Amino acid sequence: xxxxxxxxxxxxxxxxRPQEAERDPFDDGFLxxxxxxxxxxxxQGGLQVGDVFVEFGHYSKKRFPGLKSxxxxxxxxxxxxxxxxxxxxxxxxxxVEDDGTGRTVxxxxxxxxxxxxxxxxxxxxxxxxxxxxxxxxxxxN
Numbered sequence: 001x002x003x004x005x006x007x008x009x010x011x012x013x014x015x016x017r018p019q020e021a022e023r024d025p026f027d028d029g030f031l032x033x034x035x036x037x038x039x040x041x042x043x044q045g046g047l048q049v050g051d052v053f054v055e056f057g058h059y060s061k062k063r064f065p066g067l068k069s070x071x072x073x074x075x076x077x078x079x080x081x082x083x084x085x086x087x088x089x090x091x092x093x094x095x096v097e098d099d100g101t102g103r104t105v106x107x108x109x110x111x112x113x114x115x116x117x118x119x120x121x122x123x124x125x126x127x128x129x130x131x132x133x134x135x136x137x138x139x140x141n
């Protein structure tokens with residue numbers, strides 16, 4: 001009876017925790033901001049590129065009919081605030097207080113985004129942001 005080959009030991013960088021240990025906060029995300037127009041409603045509301053939405057108005061990962069529904073909500077909301085909740089990845093904390101893990105810090109933020117009135121013929125609100133479904137296709141492993 002042959003022994004199965006020993007499992008290859010993965011080289012662990014000291015202080016690095018295995019990734020499975022922590023649940024990725026972005027797991028709840030369903031939209032991501034990939035571009036932002038300066039002085040647009042999203043920019044004024046504090047949105048940043050890379051923010052991952054866990055709530056957009058009354059939509060969430062569990063209640064998400066598609067990007068068209070988000071676009072319609074924005075169009076109907078010119079001059080009105082849309083409450084959103086995003087996860088933002090902060091830079092790794094490299095201060096003296098660092099506990100040595102050098103791990104990425106995530107922050108959950110509640111923002112109010114106010115679409116501006118567009119000047120197009122069809123009118124409606126515009127956020128001044130490009131929002132895609134999350135995860136992006138090229139982010140899937």
